[in-house]
Amino acid sequence: MRGExxxxxxxxERWCSLNGEWGITLGDQTCTIQVPFAYQCAMSGTGVSGAYDAMRYFRTFRVPEEWNGxxxxLHFGAVDYRSQVFVNGSLACSHEGGYTPFSADITPYLTGGEExxxxxxxxxxxxxxxxxxxxFWAGDPAFIWYTPSSGIWxxxxxxxxxxxxxxxIRYDSDVDAGLVRIRFNLSEQCPLxxxxxxxxxxKDxxxxxxxxxxRERNGEFAVDVFHNRILNGSFHYSGLCWFxxxxxxxDVHTELESDGQIWDSVDTYFGMRKIHVSEGKIYLNxxxxxxxxVLDQGYWPDSLVTAPSDEAYREDIRRAKEMGFNGCRKHEKAEDPRFLYWADRMGFLVWESMGSFISYTHQAASAFVREWCGLIERDYSHPCIVVWNVLNESWGIPAVSHDPEQQAFANAMYHLARSLGGNRLVISNDGWEMTETDLVAVHSYRHGERSDAGMxxxxxxxxxxxxxxxxxxxxKxxxxxxxxxxxxxxxxxxxxIALAPEGGWGYTSASGAEEFLAEYQRIIRAISRSGMIQGFCYTQFTDVEQEINGLLRPDRTPKVDPGALRQINDQIETML
Structure with a gap:
């Protein structure tokens, strides 16, 4: 059970997990399921095969007595896709969107006993x-598409x-001024x-x-955290900046007090991190x-899009850093906040993404906008997130190369993320056919097979x-x-690059570890010598189902020596 x-x-401080055993009805079958794992995966415990559009989850619970008054x-981290929540038969809330959290005040529906x-x-x-x-929406996983993950995840x-x-509470760090600007929102019932x-x-x-x-329910103030000391900034070394x-x-502790009573206390955190571009380069602080x-799909063989444990997030970041990567591009998935927490703590850049829709309609575009707004709201204060990666390879906007309406949508997403998303860079359409964008982010697997010197x-x-x-x-x-x-x-x-003959597919292949490292070295050398490229994202972190072009196998065991990969990656200086 995920109990963190x-x-x-x-x-x-006070909370109660509802993860664990629930009941679920799928078609004419009713069985138990381990929440928060999707019914399609082994860790759910359902043993159910087949595809179901409708799911009905159910369980009972008791509210701790000490919470009386x-x-x-009731909070949900993410449920894919449309949800209705009932407490003791009454509709408590509805939600649409598979990546964003939602909650409901269920107090009016409680009986005081078994709920x-x-x-x-x-x-x-x-x-x-x-x-x-x-x-994937058309049967068994194929090509770049994977097993679906439906329902509570x-x-x-x-x-x-x-x-x-x-x-x-929101944080905006101003590295140049040495300040953090703090915005807060209080409940409507808060006495003023x-x-x-x-x-x-x-650092303790x-x-x-x-x-x-x-005297207001919304406010903003600033705190001087560098105290005008040069070694606290990034002018020399890293100071107190987040790298x-x-x-x-x-770490921040906040208490809300009125009439001598503490009504609420919250623990949060922030990092002093700035990112900007100038004269063709990216600047961090x-x-x-x-x-x-490294391209990270965020899939596990026995639990699909849900990590099998909190430690799995931490270990993925540790392994990526061990191989010499300083960040990841999350691919077509908005990751669990626990991953972002560990990225903040361990020092790992994140390009935030969300699953694309496939076919363009006005309804699809509107739903996509709403969910991106919720995602930005959820993740606004994470220092690890340096890029909002809103669209990918023209998915959902297949005519963007020439269609003014779809171009306008891509530009609208760019400006939406720029206006709402804090100090981040924004890519409207990662891969190709870009419109307005802060980075020219291109995809190319045309590095050539080992025998193809011309390519x-x-x-x-x-x-x-x-x-x-x-x-x-x-x-283009x-x-x-x-x-x-x-x-x-x-x-x-x-x-x-796939390691043959392990089955499945990759864009090119290598016969063994030694050949793989030589091919990897060749790609990195070409990037290093280009004089133009300011970063890369290698595909990909792990194998996923039939896609075997990972640096790690699905169980996270390395295919090649992580130290050897790090030696190659270290040939490019990070701080230029």
Missing amino acids: YPRPEFRR SRII VLEVRVWDPLKDETIPRGKQ QSVWLEPLDEAHIEG PCRLRWQIRV EEIYEGGFIS PESPTLF NRPYFQKL QERFSRGLCSVEGLADIMIR PFAKGYGYKGQPVILSECGG
């Missing part, structure tokens, strides 16, 4: 207009709250005026303690920084200029009417 606290970036909030919880889910497998990412839990409570107390610590040292009277090499975090990313030379030459990119891509870099404006260029998908 589900929302680590906004923690309260509190409002009881009955029911969740009805509708996840139409063949509907190509809903965000589904890599979940992140944690479910209860939380007691007073009428007066803190609804949210009230007092907020704040304590900020870094208290750097700020203070409080103030708030993958030194992921410094500031004002220092040129080369991104060495190898073409690949190396193509990486040396923006004009040359089209020679090594399957589609920019949509009609758009072109290069001096942005940094990232090879955001490359490699994809």
